[in-house]
Amino acid sequence: MLAGSRSPRKLKFMRLFFTSFLILFFVSVYSQEKTKIEYRTFKDTRVISTQSSETLPAGKMDFRISHRFGDLAGSNGGWQNFYGLEDAADVLIGIDYGATDRLTFGLNRTKGAGPLTRLVNGIVKYKFIGQGKEAGSPITITLLGGASLSTARRIDDPELLTNFPKTAHRLIYNFQAIFARSFSERLALQISPGYVYRNYVTQEDENGLFNLGFAARFQLTKVFGLIVDTTIPFSDLRTSDNGYYLPLGFGLEIDTGGHVFQINLTNTTGLAPTDYIPNTRSNWADGEFRLGFTISRLFNL
């Protein structure tokens, strides 16, 4: 199914989405800048799989490496693959750059764990409204736009998504509005409605996929924090009966000052939102969760 087959209901939603975007933009122009805003609602620009509300400070580059190992347990895990450590479900390497304190650009490459692989992912993230430290907005609102381009080799089989009749079929888009609040020094919560649009899907699937993400951080000490995130895709197709499961991850975040190191357990295989939101087919209950880690290192440019 190619782009252009949108239902009136979805068009209405998209109109609402972009209207909200414009309203947020104008509200932010009048309310921001002079208010001292809450910084680091989340320690990193990602929670586990989902993007957090954080943008990078101006002039800083974030070099990131993320890894998702194979199934820790279940039929594909256990001793035979050393509890997943001998497999790589997905690998990300990339950089983000803070053009201003509110605007971040990013480019990364992931191996890809869904039907489309060898993904080059670009993101643009803008913090429209920051939670006021003393006064101002009670929440932080960040908007995210991203696109993934599959650079996988074309396979001459019309049954496969990697047939790529057109170059545009290699593209997947992702939009998110991220609402976050730091309730105290220890607790932060986030909710992020989003929309993933795949240019090329199978007949029974749908191009557009609305979703809703939730994330939380509980800081144990200055250095250690617990994090959790999940994303619910709204699709009749994505049910456990059809072999799709809720992407859910738990992690331990270690902030050493300049380094953010994260160890997590998640059932997602893909690392890019364009990959794991439509394609999570691993089930926690079947032991199909994996160990993952992220290393993030800041550089002054």
Place this chain on the structure above:
Amino acid sequence: MKKFIPFLLLLGTIWCCLAMTDSRVAVVSGETPVWEVLRSLGEPSPNHLITILPEKASVAVGRNIVHFGSNKTKAMKQQSAHFVCTSCHNTEKEFADLRETDPQKRLDYAAENELPFLPGSPLYGVVNRSSFYNGDYEKKYGKLVLPARNNLREAIQLCAVECSQGRVLKNWELESVLGYLWTLELKMEDLAILAADYNKYTLKSEDAADLIAEIKSYYHTDSPAHFVATPEDGKAGYGRQGDASNGEHIYKLSCLHCHEDQRYSFFDLNDGKLSRKLLAKHFPTLSYYSSYQVIRHGAPSHPGKRAYMPQFTSEKMSNQQVEDLRAYVTKK
């Protein structure tokens, strides 16, 4: 009578000429720059005196470099990715009486005037100094301080390259910075001299050298710097009872100046319990993470951030103040 007129005219001309060549300032007020008074008394010009700024240079450009690290134009690359001058140096005076060097009086003045409490000497009045990178800085920078010790231009470049780990300033940028620093020169009202005594610096006298020395006795022409060792026993510290309320000033005006919101450091701190608890935990360890270590020896550079945290000399933070800081971060 007529034959005396040319003679009187000649006398008048000579008197006018003499008056014009007398370089003394006619009136000294609180606003009069100290250098202006010294110059009128015969003080030789410092080598950093600027008479004319080169092309492209301006005081406004200098101000932007000092406060923001660049002129905010495409033509000028950021001087340093890590620091700006005001990361470590105030552009305001730091004592009510500039003869003082007591770090506690410096802290009191900073708290009263809402100034950061920084490891570097203030840029206010730096052009009135004749010596830089004094005392123990030679231990840290070795021979690099030698050209900088008596030359403000060299001192600025050393700071730009070593302390900020940035690039060398171009000539017009350096002159712009100097031009701006000259706007921060000391005024007579900054010195603890009674306004009623200003006039004596305008009178002709044979004791100009004494007057110059007298004026200079009201401020420091150098910035004494003594490095301090960490305490031998981390638990006992410097063996003094800390004052948490004083420590709060140090934490907020000093630590948070650089660390809050990762302003100049990747190590993020805030005034919450978790940040203070972390510092309190490491304080007695004397390890790399101990504030004793960091305050007295600074912090090393890291990949991605070559600039390091400078240490506090005894003149910038006393042992008592370090204990005050410890008392604040360990306070429940």
